[in-house]
Amino acid sequence: MRRIIAAGAALLTAGSLSLGWTIARRLTAPVGPRNFDLTIRDVEVDGDRRLLVLDRTRETAARGVYNLWFETGDWVRVSDEVLDRGSDQIARVVTDMANDFRASACDRFSWSGIYFANPADAGLSATDVSIDTGAGVAPAWLIEGEENCSTWAIHIHGLGSSRAGTLRGAQVATELGYTSVIVSYRNDGEGLRLDTGRSTLGLTESEDAEAAVAYAIQNGAERIVLFGWSMGAAIALRVASRARERGVFAGLVLDSPVLNWIDVIKANCARSGLPAAAGNLATPWLTFGPFARMVGLPSAIPLPEFDWVQRAEELTVPMLILHGARDDSAPISVSKALRARRPDLVQLESFGAGHTLAWNSDPARWRSTVSAWLAKHLVS
Template identity: 40%
Template sequence: MPTSAPPVRAPGAERSMSNSRAAPSEGERDSWLKWAALGIGVGAGGASLLVTATAALAAYFARRVVTPARVREQDLPILAVIRDGMNLQVVLPVTAETTVQGTYSLFFDGGAGHAVIGGIRSYVPREGTVTRDVLRVSGSDLAHAARGWWSSAVFAGPEDVGLTAEDVTIDLPVGPSPAWLFRAEPALSTWAIMVHGRGATRNEGLRAVRTAHDLGLNSLVVSYRNDGEAPAAGDGRYGLGATEWPDVEAAIDFAVAHGAKDVVLFGYSMGGAISLQVADHSRQRNIILALVLDAPVINWVDVLAHQAELNKIPAAAGRYGQLMLSHPLGRRLTGLAAPVDLKSMDWVSRAVELRTPTLIIHSVDDDFVPYGPSAELATRNPEMVTFEPFSHALHTKEWNVEPERWDALVAAWLKPRLGRYDLPHGTEPAD
């Protein structure tokens, strides 16, 4: 079978370092509201029809951003499963994700089945197929699966990490929520708290547990409102970090009640935005020792504009969708209980206000959350922010592409900052 190497995009070739987009002015926002009201009210004539269509598309876009998916779509066909002696291989369609080297998960059978997918065996552009190694399968028979979904969450549950986990419950403002607690032996008084991203669950944070454990950190892998495990909020909508951060504050309270003196927050994608909000607003912010952010949302305006472009939504509709999310008049259309203050979550503009040491790991080939704001934040606040770019990895898949590098970077950056409560007076942690 003819085989060729999968394509590799030139790092950063498709977007600038800053990835900046101008936010609408106050006058522009008022203008959009007036024109939308006119279009919806009149509903006739070319201009009003155009505005009505724009408003409808903007409302659809805004609702999609803040509405959790109830069922995970099995959008990846499984074309064939090949047995080669004791080894398995799977044949998949060529996609932007299936042709990137690394280790990933393929969930199938509605999530009951889980396969860890390894390296590429063959890539046939003419046929549109890629064959990859299957490293292990659990839960269901992959040979009988027709469809599944691709994931960066290599560990389906705590048993895959190889460390003992305790099931614990954290009392969130919205109700009791499950979490996993991994204890290190011996343990420092610093705890790690793993915060997953939008549309993911707590297993996304499991890949960092071994690194934290080796540093002597107890790890708390948490869920938060609307993620399908924790209770839903009253409006059933994501707040993009603005409403979820009190849930992480409750996790910090749990850690402190069980002996933690300070914490490190690990945040993935929207979990990064949540972690930044905790560091900004929480009454516990003084005991946040550091942030480790993987592909974080640093500026929602930038991300939403990028998502509108990816989904071929006109720029005008994308901007109006942002306005619907952030203006009180948009609540009827978005379903949000309160508007989301996107400006307050623009950490590029607020760079000097970030006073928590922060490590950002972000791929320059991230196709979902552009890396530019991460790099720009580090440029504007080099005292607090360290930016480590990866390449080839797609969104939150830096660890999947280079796990040894990811682990080593995090360990080397965190180690000098740890142990301030666990060492004799006047000593420093060893490098």
């Protein structure tokens, strides 16, 4: 009996180790191609309106404005209107498309909150610049602000996203006269590819964002606002806490922020159909050096350093958090906990949206909220 119990315990331990390794590998996996997992079921024409009939999912039936990215590289934007087409389908109204692209039935696409394909698409005039990170050169977009404005904004995208996703915030910064730098960072699919190409969840990526801060200061920035989306928020917080010139940071604008990786990993396990507690199995594979190297990481990731609820007393920069109440990737409960710990620094605005989709759910409110907060906290 003891041998049976011991054998069972060994199998359970081996299974737990394997699951933890798998979760850690998937979380830090190199950027892959976009997954075109949805299909146009039909196309309707109603006067001068063109409607796409789609399978009803939580994403496709969500109110707001979104972008459909196609296997051809084309895109189609849809309006806030959601029209029923039976219990299993809905229709969305097309508002714009790339190069007069016309989607057809059976076309495969990816649903996305990344609304603009590039700065010009967002109505912004940008220059391609290179940021010397010390590990190599990272491409970035530079959007010039008003001539006499010494405030700069640095926009940092999230894990698995792209620079284009931050253009939603860059529009607001530009309207306020700020100069914007929209950065790439190592292993994001646009910036440098180092080592195995795996993400270190903001640990080494923050070095590239720090280089962007140095670039801004060298070019005349006297005040800097960091815009961070999802993991980009974790990077922004790390940059603001580590910088020698801490006084230069005037504010943080964080959308769907990762404020505690442990909670995020648990939430994503639950989202994938695993017990949330399975997320704990990944922790040793990320935080213990020999295990982390077996995952393919260059070194261990000190996850406690990314727990900003526990580190709340260390915060010094005013912070606006915009977070979707339906976010099942980076739970809004963590943002609420941080606001409760630091109500003097943190303003939290909740939207009826999923992860990084607050802007899409209500662009006008998102923009006005950010503009008003910045006007209040960055009075010249």
